[in-house]
Amino acid sequence: MKYSINLFGYNVDCELKLAGESLGIEITDENQKALKQYLVRVLPKYGREASSESSFQTLLELAIDAEKTLDGRMVEPKLKLPYEFQPEIKEKLIEAAALQDMSATQLLIRIIEKKYQEVIG
Template sequence: MKYSINLFGMNVDCDIKIDIDGENFGIELPEESQKALKQYLIRVLPKYGREASKESSFDSLVELALEAEKSLDGHMVEPKLKLPYEFQPEIKEKLIEAAALQGISATQLLIRIIENKYQEIMG
């Protein structure tokens, strides 16, 4: 069953797996969601005093994120960035509308778009 969940302050798409008996419950992240979550954690973890780099494994980043969230009263959040340039009003409205539909800020959506394009090119 496909579902979107919030992991460490980021919404990711996943597959929920329940066995026939209903005794076991788990989630599986598609490769695309894993890559996006890894990039997000590399950006966010230093804000919470955790060392993270591109060489870090996905598992170690998730463990660091779990430790960080356990020490917080709430969830981790992505650092807010002020973009150093302006958009045309029509583009800005579309960006804000698309971000609102996904429940994220326009800056976060723009970062995701750039990351996805980077991954596509550098592949």
Template sequence: MKYPINLFGYTVECEINIEGEKFEVDIPEEGQRALKQYLVRVLPKYGRESSSGSSLQSLVELAIDAEKTLDGKMVEPKLKLPYEFQPEIKEKLIEAASLQDISATQLLIRIIENKYQEVIG
């Protein structure tokens, strides 16, 4: 069954498989890439240096270490966009973001990251 999970302040769609007493969480490749990009962007805010060349495993280890030192959970940095949208576009962006339970800025960042991966990857 598909289910969104929050890892280190980032919500990613995953597939949950339960077979008997065995519980597995599978994150599709595109979700793993997005999580990796998120961690590269967010970890420096928590004093953990990373680069896009780091493995997903090392980034997750750094994120776990960062969260152990926090009182709460990691969060995605809030950005003020340096430009304005047409009101109808802004409404659509806000509506789409609320359906995914994220901010409009986070949704916009994800859209840009996905398009970047599509063009570059």
């Protein structure tokens, strides 16, 4: 079953797998890379040392530790984009973001990350 979960303030598309009474979660390599990039970007905001050389496991452990010390959940940093969009593009971006239950900035970051992975990966 396809499902979107929020891990450390980042929405990740995943596949829920049931084997009898056991539940498992599968996240594609592409979504794992995007989550890793997100954690590298966000963890320093919560006082955790993180770099792109850090292992995925280390980043997850740091994120879990950070959330345990918070009163809530980690959140994606809010960015003020340094440029304006045409009104009709901005409306489409806001509408698409609302459908995915995220901010327009978060959606734009996700689109850029996916395109970056296509080009670099």
